[in-house]
Amino acid sequence: MNSGDCLLWVLYASLLALLPTVLVAIPALPIRWKRSLGFLLTVAFCLLLIVVGIHALASPALHASIPGPLTDLAWQFTLDPLSGFFLLVLGSVGFAASLHAIGYFYHGSQSKLKQVLLPYPVFVTAMVWVLLAANAYTFLVAWELMALSSTFLILVEGQDQRRQQAAYLYLLIAHIGALALFVAFALLSHGDLISNGNFQRMAQSPYSPVVANAVFGLTLLGFGAKLGLLPLHAWLPEAHPAAPSPVSALMSGAMLPVAVYGLLRIDWQILPAGAGWWGPLWLGLGLSSALFAVLYSALQTDMKRLLAYSSMENMGLILIALGLSRIFAEQALWSLAALALVAGLFQVLNHAFFKSLLFLGSGSVLHATGTLEMSHLGGLIRSMPQTAFLVLIGIFALAGLPPLNGFASEWLLLQAFLLAPSLPSGMLRAILPLAAAGVVLVTAVAAFAIVKFYGIAFLGRARSAVAKQEAGIWERASMAFLALFCVLLGVFPGRVVDSLSHITALLLHGSQIAHQSALALTPISAQRASYLPGVFLLGIALSIAVVFVLVWWRFGRSLRRAPVWSCGFAADYSAQTQDSPTGFSQPLLRIFGVSLSTLRNRQGGRNTLPVQIPDPFWKGFYLPWGRVTLWIAEGISRLQHGRITSYLLYSFLTLIVLLVFFR
Template sequence: MISCLPLDLAIGALLLWLGLGLSGFLLGGWPTLARRLIFPLSSVVALLLTIAGFTALTATPDNLLLRGPLPALPWSFQTDPLSGYFLILLGSLAFAVSLFSTGYFQSLPGLRLRRLLLQYHGFLLGMGLVLLANNVFTFLVAWEIMALTSYFLVVTEHEEADNRRAGFLYLLIAHLGALAILLGFVVLAGAAMAQGGPFSALLHASLSPFWASTAFLLTFFGFGAKAGLLPLHLWLPEAHPAAPAPVSALMSGAMLQMAFYGLLRVDFLCLDALAPWWGPLVLVAGLATALFGVLFAAIQTDMKRLLAYSSIENMGLILVAFGLALIFRTHGLNALAALALAAALYHALNHAFFKGLLFLGSGSVLHGTGSVAMDRLGGLIRQMPQTAFFMLLGTLAIAGLPPLNGFVSEWLLLQAFLLSPALPQSTLSAVLPLAASGVVLAVALAAYAMVKFYGITFLGQPRGARHAHEAGRWERAAMLLLSIACVFLGLFPDLLLRLLYPVLEEMLGQGLTAQPGWWWLTPISAQRASYSPVLFFLGMAATLGLSFFMIWRFFGRPLRQVAIWACGFPVRTPAMQDSPLGFAQPLLRIFAPLYPTERVEDADSRWRLRVGDPVYRGLYQPLNRIAFWLSAQVLRLQRGRITLYLLYSFLTLLILLAIWR
């Protein structure tokens, strides 16, 4: 009975979410009641799911088979440490986001709120089902629920043409990816095996290297489309600004990680006939994605668009770690693969927390000021001090600064990179540290982008948005929880790594070496590398307190407020500060070939610089043209004469017969 607890609990939680969504839909006539009742309950359910995740880490893997509508395709669910870890991620993020939503959707009209409640919980349900799915059929259905509900959430504010366009782009790429995943599964499962069998039946599927690689490429493409892999990232910066803030937080924090989960489940666990080039491929793709994401995050002028590009960067980093794990595993170095995988999984959870926090915060900024356009914001630290403080923690965390959580995963990743001399192949081991430098560049530029994000929005002088008000109680509570999570994961990394042991055991049959104590982080050996966030933090606090006390004691005099020195100029306007694009000007200049810029004249006869996405122009527009051209060619077949169509059918039959024979 105890052993099947996590699965029952998880399925129960998902059913409760479904019930909450439906009852929210019915309660839509009383919007305040629905919002105040459903969202907090949803948080409680999220907590249940988190508990289910924790128990799944240690319980024995468990599964459940339900007869479905089609006899050959039963519903199949399971929990194991891997899905348990991602259930924790989903549950804890959903907990905070639902709390936030209680306060956030205040001004939403009743009709829209009831639809949103249904779609929101459908989205959570879809993500939960993805994690519990144990066969191809269930997985794909769950994947589709997740994609469709999130599409509807993206177009919540569908009056604006931009939002509809963003939603369509998202739907298109999501389905392109889903199609690739489906094809990958077809290759993987083969004609011989029924699609209803569990994932473990796919394991050790005896595939020839060619078909294994085909399946790998297809699924990598498909999950990459969801994860925002380089040429497929285009929907992210469109969909995130369009969606309401809590939805963006969930999509960026949790849904992108579902893609990573899929990669782990299918490409790492099921496909063990590893070709040596898979790992390098994933690593290079991840690194390109990370660098691209961060370079474009730095030049954005919209808060949520900036965060979307930053999500692309973070997914890139996770893929780099994943690729490194693949490389190590191919060469039989499972202990090292465990370290790289731990870095990837750690970063996935970190990203859920800090990106969730930042998206929620930008939602509060939108409510407080009516805008997320950074060239209208500024100085919010005075009007929204608490939000500004939480956002500061999120910014420091995502910029990879110690002693917060973003640094821990970066540190683990770099340590894994430094172990590359253990690889038997000398070229690979010599090139890997260069990739590590690329990772460092991405992280350093991420600091650039995030400092810009925080500095332009919360510091300096207001740039014209209306007077802001502080976020509501529910919103602040949610942000407080997420920032506590960021600090906690930063200070006590060993506690989380302990949670990761069963996951790593399952994936590689090997955990990390034991730690000397909970305040140390020594993944390999104390001699090799050590980092103690607690000691670090205490040392910092002690020196800070001491220097503050001494200086106050000996030289303490009250501060005098004076006007800012404007270099002798009589006038100082907010426009003299850096604009959001101006802050990124050095990057625009150094990496000029990357950025397609155009100067447009606005209504006030001022030149404005506009920077697009090169992938859109370089890849999507040509593809678009080719598609239109092909359609035009196909159109020639359509003549509107029934005799001609009969002729087509006849010819088709003839050809088929010829082939069949």
């Protein structure tokens, strides 16, 4: 088998991975077989993706072409280090999510399993095709397939009005984005998608500044809608909670990065030389999205909504890194550009691991307790100790604590920011430190939000919902896999950074950052700054061990559980007296002046005040646009009045006009 066949085998495997969609249709097969076979097939496929992705990271590009429906229109694919990296991300998340899905859908009915297993493999395969696509046609078909299959997955858990609205909003924004991409590709191929649709050919052909700027704007709209950039983020906090947890993990950990891949492929590889304002625009948009998202993430009371906003924040951070890299590249500071780019890609990888871990963890919580509303939860650490421990690792990673992986990438990003003084432009030199301060604020508030996530739901005492059992073996196995890599990626960041060098070489004219030793991370030079995660790990392990031994020695080994100390009063405090999720984020509300709308309603004789945190963009952006659209539609519908004579007149006049202008 020569290496060119490798890509073809992946493509055949991606078709084979669609087998579960056929499998569920066989009535004779028992439901247990369908579930295990269906998801295990995806698990195996994702393992293959991981292997191929790692292999491709250090290999030259492979090409494949499969005859398409029309003579000149072929399905073209390329596997290069860039797509290999994103295949690795997709494979890891898909592996864990599919393992988790076996347990997650264990109690589902036959019809529900059908609803999942029909679109689920299509979703994974479509993402693989997007990542491997080498021409506009293949890319757009796979992109649309990805959007459609994920829409159906949002509706798996039930089709109540809220879910339908979430799916509709998602589909609407996805289609607006896809439309922008369509136009962008039409511009890139000089109006001929069939003969000029190949990405390599696009990269070689020259573009006027007007066309390049238009393509940049359109792709920012198209991929930004998928990334959840302001103001096209509204679907994220709706769709993620509506979808089943393995799907949320896939959407957050793998589908959002696919949009990052699109930005890199088109705005970087095909349009390497852009206007000077592209980088700052990415940076500014990323920063404002991240700030907005992290604030709203800290205010949420639904576990998955909180994670959804946090995903948006992470995408903002990644875009900041890409923008910074672009700014450096514009000034030909290639090694600094490589550093920022590596920070962004590393963040993609880390986000995939810790965010899908947390989504899967919240899925297990939903299973055990039946709710994701934090004001009903609490004390899960006692009923689900193993899940709680695995989620804690994800929490540490997301909060950016050393020696876990989240810290490594954020540290790299800040190191890149600290090198901004080497830029020649005074304006950027002045602004970039402010942006760096913004990034630090984002990471700090993100840590606050995620502490709330864990503290309210897992610590303290159970409020109203009680966990019945620990998560199943499949679910724990999937989370353990992700948690293990959260640690490994954090302890050996040098290896990760080294393996990304081929991507930076591909995108930044062969430049890459210095070779790293296995245990340390030194972005520029050892004199300037370096980070030794192993030392951190050792130090933390040592101090914990010392404290543990001391406590053991002083107080003995028996665990004692006592009632809450009530300051000497003879009161038995109920669980409701604990800090509530809304109360926890009260300081942020005060500081940032976010307006809350409360709805008072009477339920079961008790006064409850459920707090709603409305997204300001909903009222300020979406509703006005909706009104304008409706207004135009009503104007157009006046043409439709049921008089056949007038309808005939319309076609008559159209005919005349066409005859006059196109004779």
